[in-house]
Amino acid sequence: MLRALGSQHLAEPLSSLLDTPMQPTATIHRLKAAGAPPRLSAFAQRADRHFKWLLVAPAVLLILALSIYPLLFSLVVSFINYDFQVPGHAFVGLKNFERVVFDPVARWSLLLTAWLSGISVAIEFVLGLLVALTMVRSFPGRGVIMSILIVPLFISPVIVGQAWTLLLQRPFGPTNYILTQLLGQEVTIGWMTERPWLYVSLIIADVWQWTPFMFVILLAGLTAIPPNLYEAAELDGVNAWQVFWAITLPHLGPMMLLALTFRLLDAIRMFDTIFIMTGGGPGTQTYTASYYLYTVGFTQFHLSQATAGSWLFLIFTALIVALLVRRLLKVDPV
Amino acid sequence: MAAVAPARRRKRRSLPIGRILLLGFFLVFVLWPLYWMFNTSIKPSDDYLTVPPVWFPAEPTLVHYEAALFTYRGLDGLINSLIISLSATVLSALFGTLMAYSLARYNTGGRHLSFWVLSQRFLPPIGIVLPVFLIYRGVGLYDTHIGLIIAYTVFTLPVSVWMMFAYFRGMPKSMEEAALVDGCTRWEAFWRVAVPLAAPGIVAAAVFAFIACWTEFFFALILTSRTAFTLPTVFRAFIGFQGAQYGEAAALAIVSLVPSIALGVLAQRHLVRGLTLGAVRG
Structure with a gap:
């Protein structure tokens, strides 16, 4: 009985248990258990033996069915003809990939994705860090302000896009009126139609929604820095800027990298706000990678071309994940 | 000693002002779109395109809901x-x-x-x-x-x-x-x-x-x-x-x-x- 219980996984914890001052109690428990072995059916015994795999099974099977299988399926699709406008499913080799790679719109959308996500994430990072720095020490009203600042995180990006549309779109939105009053001269910006303002609008919406993300993570990092370091620095008469460079920044480093990586991986998917605010337009001026692939697949119905493109995009992202995320989330043994 | 103390006090007082400004700006930035959305949702359609905009509708309505x-x-x-x-x-x-x-x-x-x-x-x-x-x-x-x-x-x-x-x-x-x-x-x-x-x-x-x-x-x-x-x-x-x-x-x-x-x-x-x-x- 005991051997069955104390198989591999328990061997170590049990021995450590025995080393503790609790030894007498542990011994009693062992004796009790030995005296009254639970009666298990053959099925239950088998279930108990494979317990760890049974627990993992539902989640793993679901992910296999709805993530890995579709990915393999799409790999097949990207090498055949799967187009609602061209009949038949013949093997076409790399043709679908060629179509994407040589499509100027595809390259433009990838470039725009990089630019938009890069600029948005940079602004979010700086702004989030500044706000986090102001919120480290407690002050009256901090709890309420905290609750307000995190609100954008719980709103659908669609609604964020809608909210900024209401603010910016001419002639309804009040933004141009407010700017006119503030600047003292007539402002008539087409926030959703004119370059570069439509990019500004998209970035503002993204910054509004995701600065709290940076802020929350960086604040957690800041509060984890041991306060005695700051006390020591104060005793040494070091100025605030030096404290920031010598203490805050190095301690916050890993957290910064984590926040940046997570945010960047989400930012490059940018789709929802564009769908609502500009619809990719005017023309193809606000096509991001996701939006481009969506249009190719679901409005032009070149499904195999879209899957080929999404595989290229996937490999792109997988590289970032493999390089950065794995390093960040090292599973250190407890 | 006497020279150091006021300097430090001035420093402590000046920090919160920057902090308040930054937080205030950010709070307005976060709340403003939400407020405007709420305002739009209870605003009668006649008030949509007025100049200056209607900051708060005189007769709130639930028809849009x-x-x-x-x-x-x-x-x-x-x-x-x-x-x-x-x-x-x-x-x-x-x-x-x-x-x-x-x-x-x-x-x-x-x-x-x-x-x-x-x-x-x-x-x-x-x-x-x-x-x-x-x-x-x-x-x-x-x-x-x-x-x-x-x-x-x-x-x-x-x-x-x-x-x-x-x-x-x-x-x-x-x-x-x-x-x-x-x-x-x-x-x-x-x-x-x-x-x-x-x-x-x-x-x-x-x-x-x-x-x-x-x-x-x-x-x-x-x-x-x-x-x-x-x-x-x-x-x-x-x-x-x-x-x-x-x-x-x-x-x-x-x-x-x-x-x-x-x-x-x-x-x-x-x-x-x-x-x-x-x-x-x-």
């Missing part, structure tokens, strides 16, 4: 969203907890399995949704509640697993070991001992799964059309509008953001873990 919910089928979207998000949340929390326990206590599959689950979180949805769309059309899951529930369960699983993974690892094993020594089966040690102890963590993971489902747009846009459409997809009706439906769009937005914001603010203690997949303890 009525139109958004009934004329534009917002209520159907709301009900669908509730059914789908709640079901997916329960499944995701359940399966996520099961798997996380196995990973945390038995180190099942080593790092590879846990990292494999995590990597699912970072797959671009466009890569998944195209083939899923084709498969769903083939097996009759397109535009069904069940189809979207399964999709949402899978897409929230990585976060549920990793949040619970971190939670279980932070929990002492001694209670479960005692139960095992007392003759419990492993399942009993898990279900009767570990799960009740981890209840707060499970609730937090469920809250974040719910918010993720509730706010999701991309999968719903592609995998549903007239039957199982969720609340965020209703906003398609207001794209490219020319003035007539600002109020309806705003009203629907207000209706839709209340539940997720309420839940999120209630669970904010766990927010850091939720955002970083348990990598950082808040």
